[in-house]
Structure formats: structure tokens, C-alpha cells
Amino acid sequence: xxxxxxxxxxxxxxxVDQYKYGxxxxxxxxxAPKGLSEDIIRLxxxxxxxxxxxxxxxxxxxxxxLTLEEPTWARVHYPKIDFQDIHYYAxxxxxxxxxxxxxxxxxxxxxxxxxxxPLKEQEILAGVQKPAAADEDEIGDNVYKSxxxxxxxxxxSVSVVTTFKEELAKAGVIFCxxxxxxxxxxxxxxxxLGSVVPxxxxxxxxxxxxxxxxxSFVFVPKGVRCPxxxxxxxxINEKNTGQFERTxxxxxxxxxxxxxxxxxxxxxxxxxxxxxxxxxxxxxDAEIKYSTVQNWYPGDAEGKGGIYNFVTKRGDCRGDxxxxxxxxxxxxxxxxxxxxxxxxxxxxxxxxxxxxxxSNGYQQVDSGTKMIHLGKNTSSRIISKGIAAGFSxxxxxxxxxxxxxxxxxxNFTNCDSLLIGDQCGAHTVPYMEAKNATAKFEHEATTSKIxxxxxxxxxxxxxxxxxxxxxxxxxxxxxVIQQLPMEFAVEAQKLIGISLEGSVG
Amino acid sequence: MNMHAQPQRTLAETALIDAFGERLSLLPGDGAVMxxxxxxxxxxxxxxxxxxxxxxxxxxLRRLLTxxxxxxxxAVVKALAPVLEGSAVMPVLNGVSNAKLPExxxxxxxxxxxxxxxxxxxxxxxxxxxxxxxxxLNTAFVAxxxxxxxxxxxxxxxxVELQNLQAGGQSHVRLLARVGAGAKAIVVERQAGEASEDxxxxxxxxxxxVVGDGAEVTWLIVQEQPDTATxxxxxxxxxxxxxxxxxxxxxxxxxxxxxxxxxRTTGEGADFKLRGINLLAGETHTDTTMVLDHAVPHTTSxxxxxxxxxxxxxxxxxxxxxxxxxxxxxxxxxxxNTLLLSxxxxxxxxxxxxxxxxxxxxxxxxxxxxxxxxxxxxxMARGIDEKSARGLLVKAFVAEVxxxxxxEALVEALEERxxxxxxxxx
Numbered sequence: 001x002x003x004x005x006x007x008x009x010x011x012x013x014x015x016v017d018q019y020k021y022g023x024x025x026x027x028x029x030x031x032a033p034k035g036l037s038e039d040i041i042r043l044x045x046x047x048x049x050x051x052x053x054x055x056x057x058x059x060x061x062x063x064x065x066l067t068l069e070e071p072t073w074a075r076v077h078y079p080k081i082d083f084q085d086i087h088y089y090a091x092x093x094x095x096x097x098x099x100x101x102x103x104x105x106x107x108x109x110x111x112x113x114x115x116x117x118p119l120k121e122q123e124i125l126a127g128v129q130k131p132a133a134a135d136e137d138e139i140g141d142n143v144y145k146s147x148x149x150x151x152x153x154x155x156x157s158v159s160v161v162t163t164f165k166e167e168l169a170k171a172g173v174i175f176c177x178x179x180x181x182x183x184x185x186x187x188x189x190x191x192x193l194g195s196v197v198p199x200x201x202x203x204x205x206x207x208x209x210x211x212x213x214x215x216s217f218v219f220v221p222k223g224v225r226c227p228x229x230x231x232x233x234x235x236i237n238e239k240n241t242g243q244f245e246r247t248x249x250x251x252x253x254x255x256x257x258x259x260x261x262x263x264x265x266x267x268x269x270x271x272x273x274x275x276x277x278x279x280x281x282x283x284x285d286a287e288i289k290y291s292t293v294q295n296w297y298p299g300d301a302e303g304k305g306g307i308y309n310f311v312t313k314r315g316d317c318r319g320d321x322x323x324x325x326x327x328x329x330x331x332x333x334x335x336x337x338x339x340x341x342x343x344x345x346x347x348x349x350x351x352x353x354x355x356x357x358x359s360n361g362y363q364q365v366d367s368g369t370k371m372i373h374l375g376k377n378t379s380s381r382i383i384s385k386g387i388a389a390g391f392s393x394x395x396x397x398x399x400x401x402x403x404x405x406x407x408x409x410x411n412f413t414n415c416d417s418l419l420i421g422d423q424c425g426a427h428t429v430p431y432m433e434a435k436n437a438t439a440k441f442e443h444e445a446t447t448s449k450i451x452x453x454x455x456x457x458x459x460x461x462x463x464x465x466x467x468x469x470x471x472x473x474x475x476x477x478x479x480v481i482q483q484l485p486m487e488f489a490v491e492a493q494k495l496i497g498i499s500l501e502g503s504v505g
Numbered sequence: 506m507n508m509h510a511q512p513q514r515t516l517a518e519t520a521l522i523d524a525f526g527e528r529l530s531l532l533p534g535d536g537a538v539m540x541x542x543x544x545x546x547x548x549x550x551x552x553x554x555x556x557x558x559x560x561x562x563x564x565x566l567r568r569l570l571t572x573x574x575x576x577x578x579x580a581v582v583k584a585l586a587p588v589l590e591g592s593a594v595m596p597v598l599n600g601v602s603n604a605k606l607p608e609x610x611x612x613x614x615x616x617x618x619x620x621x622x623x624x625x626x627x628x629x630x631x632x633x634x635x636x637x638x639x640x641x642l643n644t645a646f647v648a649x650x651x652x653x654x655x656x657x658x659x660x661x662x663x664x665v666e667l668q669n670l671q672a673g674g675q676s677h678v679r680l681l682a683r684v685g686a687g688a689k690a691i692v693v694e695r696q697a698g699e700a701s702e703d704x705x706x707x708x709x710x711x712x713x714x715v716v717g718d719g720a721e722v723t724w725l726i727v728q729e730q731p732d733t734a735t736x737x738x739x740x741x742x743x744x745x746x747x748x749x750x751x752x753x754x755x756x757x758x759x760x761x762x763x764x765x766x767x768x769r770t771t772g773e774g775a776d777f778k779l780r781g782i783n784l785l786a787g788e789t790h791t792d793t794t795m796v797l798d799h800a801v802p803h804t805t806s807x808x809x810x811x812x813x814x815x816x817x818x819x820x821x822x823x824x825x826x827x828x829x830x831x832x833x834x835x836x837x838x839x840x841x842n843t844l845l846l847s848x849x850x851x852x853x854x855x856x857x858x859x860x861x862x863x864x865x866x867x868x869x870x871x872x873x874x875x876x877x878x879x880x881x882x883x884x885m886a887r888g889i890d891e892k893s894a895r896g897l898l899v900k901a902f903v904a905e906v907x908x909x910x911x912x913e914a915l916v917e918a919l920e921e922r923x924x925x926x927x928x929x930x931x
Contacts, residue, residue, distance in 0.1 A: 073559065404848070419863035422830065428858040431562075434843070434873040435851040446868040447860050 303362025306334025746772025
């Protein structure tokens, strides 16, 4: 962003290749051999100490996966992925369940510090060790105000640490890695896992179901408002590994939770695969807010390397008056293939999707959402802002549908694209399907470039061109930034500025 | 056509392939045309497109085309009175053009069967893509039609009306037109028929238009097939430098209808307007699909589609605007508005923008809704009963598009057709 312009090396200005999180960390790793087979799945399941039903579930998904073909409908192009050339399991060696941060490999902690995720600091600030008894009653309100965030850090295939666990447990909230949840809360996992994204859903979701190694699990019981923001930080470090995480969030009747994920990976020449599945379940009157700041390594200026981000995210508004809101800021990944969706099953339920997708260099983004209106009086809102620069291709692909019984379904969609430079492309592919006469759908889309008038107006006030563009772009994406939790709104703004650097001229 | 290998041919696919074998010796064409026909039937042998083929996502032709009738028509048809009074009428009756050609100053007309026999139209017979099932079907079977050539600078006083009429059976027709530089013309393309006794008809019709530099053309497609007909039509046009094309499409009939509009701007300053109304009733499945290429800089386009869905009708609108990399300063706007009036009806729309140039202004809007209750209340509060009030509002919704045409005779003629539809379906 303009404010930090001076701190960014002038020499690198014309180069898009300036990914901040491209470092690699030497940590002793425990890896499964390359390739995918039933044996590998058994190995993963064993390493995780999973019960038999889980193994069967994985194997069922794997057998199904063998019969599926890779989808080709998205507007992305990449060489064929060799699924046998990937390590499906990689974990830092020292991981058998650290009880506290002091047991965590200091190298690991350094990684998160570099990434700006100060796990340790937060724990100290939180004073988990000795909470004053008098304060305890107020915790519910106070922690929320103090803006603390509980973090689950996932390093390659495993969750290395989860902060604030005890405090959350007091409120009745379960926040842990999914592996732990399978061991500790099998009844919840068995009930909800795969109920939104079934194992047979699509090629990548099925692959994920077979080999997922970790991810986060959140359970907010009836009537509880989660006392702090929850967050997961994903980091791919190891070479030739795929990251397959699985996140499951359940908000019971009247519960509320806000969750944020962030992602980075080292700079490498080869492409790495990331195929995650996220399932959200909101029961009656519950609300889930899910925010993503995705900053996987996008590849270098020539389009070499980068993460293939093939993600299935879906929320199920299962209960009446439930609400699910997706907010995403997509700046990274060589290829993004991602459609966070809402199934509006409960009456009066509502879904929201706010997205900023910034592509530069040779990035390809094909992202959007699906709003499936099934219940009565359901409403959805889609705000998508695509910004394409360099040689990138940026596609919005979204579906809104009202089924026969979805009376009074309401949708508003707005997707705007901004083009910076004449070598990039912006595409809009919305699908609207109405099968009920009382449905009311509106869709609008525009594509344009930053007008000379706007730029002139800002520059005339003494602001250099690049900063002027960043300023205008930030105005363009404001609607979405406002939806992010405050702490991350600033980060997201900076990220957009960095992503667009070198796009002028 | 269809990239996926089909496990088994459907009855319709088999019938088409068999019919080709039987008809081949009767179809006009020189060697070059026959090669095109062979290629086309090969494409059909790979299977009709399913919903997995993106451009056919909402019209699964393989599933929807259940029956292919025999070639022979069920009855004799006669040319209709023209939509616009005083038009020069050129009918194609049950797939055969009229030997007696009209004489119009500045216009040369030829029967297409002759142009097929001498092979001069062979280069234009290629389908425009591997998902172009209508192009392939038509190329395989096309037997007749017209070629209308309007000389440079000719300003036609009277409209030209091309009628494609059928009474059952199959007919495969091509209507070609070239409008010379600086010429002006109004052309009506009439697609209609009578319900045959066994109730089956399969029509494929491809219109190809080249609008010369500086020319101005208004082309009206009026489709009023009986509700037993399958109507697969395509309109393809190139618009030259500073030329203007206004295309008006009215779909008010047919059981399975797909009207494709494939337009390309080829010269700077070209302008394209598409206005469409789809009046859907009964159990019709009507699909309007547009692919518009802005291929050169400084071209403009606007598209407005209005749909009324009643009964168990299913409607589809797909509109894709491609702005090529060098097509800077393109200005393109598209809107698709639908009134969904029945709980058994449905409407699906997919307005797409594919943009590779940066200095452009493009936008699209789409809405699906029922009649506004405030509007209804306003009229009813003035003593108008609900049925009439609804009728007024629905009519006003589509008439708005017609009224935009700045030719009084044209507006009146189209409103008359609109009234005709409302009196039977309103």
C-alpha cells in the first residue's frame, strides 16, 4: 500500500516477483513415500491414530476417486498433474502432540513469527497461565473487545499448535485440529463430516476425503457466542507435498462464530497442489462468518512455480434463520479454482459472499460462488471484485438457483472487474436459474479500466501514479474489505497493494 | 460437437444418421459441398450435445430431441401474408424454394439449391465450432433456401420477407444475404408452420448475413412455429466498418426451440443491436443463445432481451460477449429481464463477459422476478380487475423493447403479433 511505499525496495518496483513469504525452513520432516495407494491411506490413518470407521471412509473415497475424471470446465490451463509424484503426508518430526508452546520446535515458532503470526506472544498476552478468578466472569465480553485471536497453525500435513484452547473450552467451544477431533469427539465428526461435501462430490473433494491430513475443527454449542475470533494459519513448507486440509465448523442453535484462515508457501519452481475441503454447518438461528486471506505463492514473474489451489468450500444453512457469510481476499496461487457456496436449506436463511480476487503475473483465477435457494424466504448477496493485471486471467463464475419450493427467494449479485494493462483478461460467467415465480434475482456486472479522469484527479493532488492506482483500487474493493474482521482488513489492504505492484506502465 | 464419447446412440441420433444415408443421393451439391456434408454427419455421429457441453448447458439436445420425423411433409403449405405490408415475399415451403423469383431493383436473388449444386456456397458451410450442432445438422441436410444479394448503395423501398414454412416432416433451410456497402434494407425472416397430423416437425434454419461497410440493416426474426415443432435456428452475421445491424428476434411458438445468434464486428465503427422478446407458453423449451465477438477496436453493441414465462414453459438465455485483445474502446451492454408468471415455469440465464482488452466499457445485467405488486396495486386501485392489470403490465414489459425500434410500420406490425399472442395465451 502507498503508506509503506518507501519501505519497499525501489529496484524491485518493476518486478512482480516479490513474494514476501517465499522463505523455506529446514525442519526435520517425517514424510510418507511419494504416490497414492490404499497403503498410503492406511499409513496416514495409522499415523493419525484414527478409528476404523475413519479409515473405511477414506478408502471408500479413494475407490470413488479412482473412477472420477479431472474437471476441465474451468477457465484455467496447467500441465497434467501427476498424482503419484506427490507426498501425501509430511509432518515436522517433533510433533507428537505438544502440550504447550514450549514443547514446539523453536524453528517452527520462528516460521510463524516471520509470517507475522506471533503464537507465543498471544499466549502470554492472554495470560492463560493464571487467569484472575474475578476476571473470569467477564471474560466472555472482554476478550472479544481486546481483539485476541485463537490460532490453529497447520504446517504441511499437521496441526502444530492451537492457542487459547482452554479458554475456549470454558465457553464450551471446541477448537482443535481435525485429527484430534476424530480421536476426542468421534460422535460429532461422524455426524457432520461429509454431510455438506460428500465424499463423492467432485474430483478434488474426493481426493481430499481420501488423504486429508489435518485441518481445523470448530464446534460452537447451542446459544454460545464464540468469545474470540478463531483462525487457522496454513503453511506449505516441504517440497513435492500436497496439502490436503479439511475444516469442519459447526454452529449449533443460536451460536455465532467468526473464523479466519490465512495461507502461505515457500517460493519454488515446481508447482504444488493444495486441495482443501471446508464444510460449514449452521443450525437454527446460528451464524458463521468465514474469512480467507489467501496468499499462497503465486509463481515468479515468468509464471514458473506456484500453488495450484483447488478448493471445495461449502456452507449448509441447515436451520431456519441461519446465516453463513464468506469473505475472501485472493491474491496468491498460480491457479485458483474455488467456489465457496451456500446451501440455503432452512427457511429465512441467508448467505453472503464477498470476494476480492487480485491476479497479476501469470496467475489464473476461476472463482465465484453458488447460492442454492431451497427453503422459503431465503436471501443471498454476492459482491465480487476482480482485478486483473499483468498476463493474468481472472474469471468470476457463479450460480444462483431457486428451486420449486423456494418461495420468495431473493438474490442480489454484483460483480465488477477492473483491468490493468492490455495483456490480461477478465471474464464473468454467472448462471441464474429460477424455478419459482416468486423468486427475485438481480445480477449486474461491469468491466472497465481505471479511468484517466480518476487517476488524474488523484495524481493532481501530488500522489504518484502507483499509489494513485492503489488508492483507486482500494476504493473499488472497499465493499468487501469492510466485511473482514478489523485486524485483517488492514493486512488485506496491504496485500492488494503488494500484489499490484509493478502492474503500472 | 460433443467431446464425450457416448455409450449408445439415442433413437434421434440413429434416425438422423440413417436419414442421411437415405437422403444423400437426393441432396444437391458438388464435390466440395458433399465433403462438408460428410464432415457434418461425422460430427453428429459423435453424439448430439448434452448439458456437459458448456454451450448446451441448459438445452440438453441429446435428451430433449426424442423423435426425428420422416422427411415427407404432412400437408401442403401456402405462403403467408407478410408481417410488413408491401414486402416482397420469398417463401420456402416444406424446405423448397420458389422457382419464380421476385424482381427488385438493386437486388439479385438466387435459389440456394442452385448455389449448392455449383458449389459456390461450400466455404460457408462449415460449423463455427465443435459444439455447433445446429450448423452441423443443417450442413448435412440443407437442400434449399435463398441467396439474396443487395447491391452497393441500394436503398430498398420495400422490405424483403423470407418465409420458411413447414407442415410436418423435416426441412433444412439456409438463407444467405449480402448487403453491399452503403446499402439500406429491412429483412423479415419468418419461421412458422402448421401442425401436421402426426404432430412432428424438425426444422433447421441457418441465416448468414454480411453487412457491408456503412450499410444499415434491420433484420427481424419472427418465429411462430406450432407447439409440435422442433426449431433449431442460427443467425450469423459479420458487420463491416461503420455499418449498423439491428436484429430483432421474437420467439412465440415451437416445442423445442433454439435460436442462436452469432455476430462478429469486422470493421471499426460497427454497431450491433439485439432486441429480443421470448413469449413462452405451454410446455415449450426455448433457448436463445448469443455469441458476440468484438474483434476490432471502436465497436459498440447493446442487447436487450425480455422474457415472459407462463405455463410449464422453460426458457433459456445465454449471451456471451467476447472482447478481443486488440478491440480497445469497445462499448458493450447486455440486459436480460424475465417475468416468471407461473410456478411450473422456469428460466435460466447465463450472461457472460470474456474480456481481453483493457480500455473497454462492458456491462451486463440480468433479472428474474414476478410482477411488481406495487404496480399491480396501482392499476387495481383504479378499478382495473387483476387479470386485466396483469395483462397490461406484462404487455408493457415486452412492448417497451418493440417501441424502441424507430420505424412506425415495424412497431405496429410487431405489436399486432404481440396482441395475437396475448389473445390466445393471455
